Amino acid sequence: MGLILGLQCTHAGGLATSPERLARLAELITDARWHYTFKLINVGYISTSPRVPKFAGVIPRAKLQSAVLEALSSASASHVYVGCSRMEVGNHASIQVELGRDILQPGDAQHARGRWRVPDVADVEAAAASWVELAHAMVETMGAMHGVIITATDAYVMDAEISLVNTSIDGQPMHPRQAEITSYQVGRDTLGVKYIRRPRWGTYLKPAHVEAVGGRDKLLAVVKPPVVREVGELLYVQLSERIADATAPDTRTRYRAFCDLVAPIVMPPVPA
Secondary structure, three states: OOOEEEEEEEEOOOHHHOHHHHHHHHHHHOOHHHOOOOOEEEEEEOOOOOOOOOOOOOOOHHHHHHHHHHHHHOOOEEEEEEEOOOOHHHOOEEEEEEOOOOOOOOOOOEEEEEEEEOOOOOOHHHHHHHHHHHHHHHHHHHOEEEEEEEEEOOHHHHHHHHHOOOOEEOOEEOOOOHHHHHHHHHOHHHEOOOEEOOOOOEEEEOHHHHHHOOOHHHHHHHHOOOEEEEEOOEEEEEOOOOHHHOOOHHHHHHHHHHHHHHHHHEOOOOOO
């Protein structure tokens, strides 16, 4: 099935009030680093607003960026989804962004998610590194306050990771840690605000998160991550330099140390 990378992040809902940030996000959604060409746009409408704009059928490549910007800028849009195909087999990449126009409580987390099937190219690591840089740019543009980059080889696992919704087939859970995903779903309004997710291959933390676990120096000393950088106001921690080593023994050791360190601020489990 191949390797899939996913991005799930939260922001505070101010994205819709910034035309400059929306224009930059439209550029990033149509960036060549996706490798695939998006063709479909679906708008989630605010219930009390006109259902405009509407996009029927395939969007021509030449008009894609302007169409994405139109969707993101619509006062009727609560969220915008952009994908490659209606068929799972051909939907190699997608992104969905909640815009915060229908936010109920100021400060509630708004979510964004993207998935990207690593293409069959000569230099997979270079392609993946380029996509991660693209993810950084989107996270910074959205003003994210927390997020993760996930690696998976199972599409069902990835869907649960980025949508925060569990699925089962014939009674068989598709995610190995359903209770964890459920906790994020139930506490989605406070994810990144009060609590964080457990770390993944890549993890974005705001300054308050870093300070809550003892500061940057302690985090680096305990986890020993090979990749650390600032992304806007966030600290990004990546547990291996290459995606080929995402599940290597050293990476798993760093993951366990990271999980132990941030345990006090991780979203608590849902009471049984």
